[in-house]
Amino acid sequence: MQRVAFCTPVNPVESGISDYSEELLPYLGQYVDLTLVVDAEVQPTNQQLLAKLPIIRIGDLAKQHARQPFDAIIYHMGNSPAHSRFWQSLQSLPGIVVLHDYVLHHLMLWHAANRLKNVASYRQLMQHYYAEQGSSIAQRMERGQLGDAVFDFPLSEPVIAQASSLIAHSQYVLERVQPQRPNLATSLVPMGVPLLPAPDRLAARQALQLPAEIPIWASFGHINPYKRIEQALQAFAQFRRTYPDARYILVGSVSPSYDLKALLQRLQLGESVQVTGYVDHADFNRYVAAADLCFNGRYPSAGETSASLLRLLGAGRAVLVSDIATFSELPADVVAHVPVDRDEVALIAAYAQRLWADVALREAMETNARRYVTEKHSLPLAARGYADHLSRVQGWPRLEPQREPLWDINAVTIQHSIAQTIGRKAAQLGLVDDDAPLLDRLAARLRNLLT
Template identity: 50%
Template sequence: MKRLAYASPVNPAPSGISDYSEELLPYLGVYASITLYVEDGLRPTNPRLSQHFEIRPISRLDRDHRRRPFDAIIYHMGNSPAHLGIWRALQRIPGIVVLHDFVLHHFMLQEMVAVRGQIDLYRAEMRRRYGDEGAHIAELMLRGRFPNAAFDVPFCEDVLERATGVLAHSRYVLDRVTALKPGLATALVPMGVPLPPLIPRNEARERLGLPQDALILASFGHVNPYKRLEPALRSLRDLRVIRPDAHYLLVGSISPNYDAQGVVERLGLTESVTITGYVPRSAFEDYVAAADICLNLRHPTAGETSASLLRLLGAGRPTLVTATGSFTELPPGVAAQVDPDSSESDLILAYCCLLAERPDVAAAMGAAARAYVARCHTLEGAAQKYMEFLARVCGWGDVRPMRETPLWNVEEWRDDDTHLHIVNVLSDARQTSVPPSSPLTRTVAGALADLGVTQDDRGVLEFVARALAEIEQWANNG
């Protein structure tokens, strides 16, 4: 049996790669014995991880590998501070890198300047690697300005130098990796995601309190200056001349460096836009189902593959994407491509009008999108390609699965253990009769789990139980 060290963020680490790994690991565990390495001090909120894997702090990887070498080490690298311990471990011990973002500039700025205080070294490295232009960009970044040109200086060379192989989710990233380090073993592994449930649109809108007849546009995920909000809002303003009932939902957290509400107010769209902030998984799925048209726009790109986009496509929603980076690799008919140029707002408006006026076109696009994800982005397929690449690079020969089914079913609600514990606390206290399937209970339990609360935090759960009981009593009394 092959032994793998798997270094990745997991929940509650604030990274989309946390969800990615928690969905992939039960499928990789079919093939190998896995030790999961996480940031020092992080306590995973998914109880299944500790049930099926040994979990170790990333600072112990060196010692563990010296005492009993792993057959392979997998490092997940992305452009966020959640990968700090992983990057440091990679500098000490080479291994296979799953490169989620080709551009790691923002991560390296955080590591060198904010964490280590090496401002002069950052300046010197930017000049050495990228010349006068790099030096100019460095000065802008140090002043708190983040120009689009920062995406032209990837700062991923140190990662590639320590990588014994690179896995990526797009040809866009692999081509750039090969240009920087010819001869490095690479493989394309389409990102795997669970196929989302098909939730009836009217039921989702009823649960969310949204009007049944309105034309609803929605964007999902962390909102930052690169998510093309202003062009989308300009299109919404013009769309409302034709469809006064058009409404735009921004579902996800907002970057502290971006005044999204100010942009909405400046364009006079306060009554037409709802910013939900972070929502738990169950509410996220309802918002997806409630949307008539989804917008997944971003430019410039760090080379990332959007898991949120795949979830939208998998849910069968007609979706607009920016024609840049990995998004251009989507097959025709799966999503509408919007060029990030002077025609951007006009194209968004034209696509929205077409999809609103032609429900048959919207339905066909949604069906093609779901079929594409079901065919090309399975978790089983992703795990198999991981192992095929490891076998090739490490010289293992054939690697066969040790069992027929994944270690657990990721399509089940991921926080059901915490959810059931909350229900049990309520039941034991005889304070309420909220059923396990209650949307309120599911939403609260999901939010608690994402904040790091577990079954052991009884004081917190009892407080929540009392609050839910008071809410139910208030609702029953009208």
Template identity: 40%
Template sequence: MRIAYFSPLPPQRSGISDYSAELLPYLAQRAEVELIVEDGFQPDAALGSAFPVRSLTEFERRWRRYDVCLYQVGNSILHAFIYKTLASYPGITVLHEVFLHHGIADSTAWRGDFAGYVREMGYSYGMEGVRIAWAVRRGERPYPLFTHPLNERVLDLSLGVIVHSAYARDHVLARRPHLPVAHIAHGVTLPPPMPDGRARLGLPEEALIVGSFGLVTPEKQMGLALRAFAHLRARRPEAMYLVVGEVLASHPPLMPLIAELGLQESVHFTGRVPDLVTFMAYIAATDIAINLRYPTVGETSGSLLRVMAGGVPAIVTDAGWYQELPEGTCLKLPPEADEAALAAALQTLADDVNRRQQIGATAREYIAQTHRWEDAANAYLAFIRDVLTG
């Protein structure tokens, strides 16, 4: 099978870039894969040396040579060229988030093409969508980012769809009941033990370390997490909070809240770390992870899966995909949980080393059994064959 593979790729800053970099070697064991990129873009040296890389212009001259186009689609501007290509060359779409509204708005209205946004809203929701779009333009309402998925055109252009959760599968089938859909677990690489992680990172061995991982967006509720952490630190002065990942440029400033809470010496931002080894070293150095996400856009959290693979207990929001995580693999809080509830959950784990170890071990075993890259690649190819053969 010859696959034309479309995705953000390293060095582009995207969780889906990282996902593709790990999935591709397993797909390549069973299929011929060529990477299709925007004209002028070059993936990093590791991928560029391992796979044929074709520009979009070159692909358009040779598209008949492929058996299928495989599109990795997410909710960001990095997928704009993929979205446009899908319209001309239907294929199998991997839908990493159910909601694509942020990405489509970013590629249209937020870049001066409001007419393009109106067309997308009209396609998906008819005249009601057009009325909503113009109400946004007049400042009468905010963008409906979490109520209108704006994924309908992608679904209609796809021969079949792969998702990473039952939540996403059910959403797609509710809108397009006859569309072939496969639920394939997001792969994760189990990291080796890193007993010297804190020493390598210059972190104190005696500290209780709380961590949050991945891109910091408003939905991750960092304000709530910081206020809850302040309660913990009042009882555990040695506690530290590591925020490992880039803070979204449009995120409200966090430093004023940190100063208000008196946490300047205990909260540390790393920014985006240079590589996966460093990212996993920070996870290994962490005692408790906080991975809140509400409202959800139907995503599966790659950063949480890495935390679980690292054997670190995590506190999560019991919504969307997180609801599917088995009991005992994490500590779940309802979406309406407040500062007191999160502080209590933090304190519970901080006070009980055995419970932390038990949750971490259960989480790692769950990942080892259900999120193998080899299984994901096999399921991809089986689904593609089923779709192509009807």
């Protein structure tokens, strides 16, 4: 079997790409012999992964490749500091890039500020790719004047330039890559997510001590202005005029730069809105099961494909999404698309009224959602897409599965050490060696902006 180096964050790195990779690896391992390549400070916590795969540090990849060349190297690139050393390696040792986010601005700023300790290199990139306008934006960023403009300056160009070939999970990303490198080999590979057993709404509500009969809205993930939460809450306030017992549950952490409490007070929503903060995996799934209607908004977009959205659809939930970027590619009978315009609030409220009143319509939408993920976004289908890309770009015969999945993702054991837990929390607070206060503050603010 061909040997493939797979460079990615894994748990305990708190990134959706960590979960994505750990779920994909056992299926991709049916086709090739994988070596997992992790960041220098990361000690994987997935016990099955530790038992089944050889693991090396990214700093050792070049030496290992020189001594015994890999047949292919895959780099996962996303818009977070977790990919900084992978970007550093890609510059000297090109490979296949899996571009999870089209906007990599946060990664590039953090890399310049913290890895290189040279913010001037960030300015130079902005000047090189976007001329005077880029230089002006860079100066504003350094002064902490962050805004939506960063979404128009993706800084993914240098990563695309280094790719030997590229995998994306959406046409949206591929359409933006193609003009930059028309001859680059690319593939559209579906994002794979595990399909859990059909959820039991009543049992979930009992476990969470939620009323059985009331309408429940829910949104999942980090809460910030770009998730359109304010517009959803305004629509929810209208919905409550007809259904005063309705509840909206916000499941996830709240950005420090977002005054959610003031917003709830202004809308006079009181205890009808529940903010859970971070919840563990089991409770996350219970909240998904308990919900009647989910809202997944975004504007502007970093061009990401949302694994959390696919998990909601796989659970058979009725979901409203912003009609933007990758979300627009979802079929109209699977999600309800909400244009980001002056009618946004009214349309969210109207969709909610119709879906709650028309049980047959809501159930049909739930059935379509689960079928869509089953047929289009399974983990075996994702692994097949990777295998086909590898065969094509490397000139190999078509890869076929040679064995069963390397492990059962439903039986994963996670082991956390005290040191890992403390280190992870310290990293969340921005406590790093050789702290550069101004640059870290800039990077932290941008992280809140883009996550």
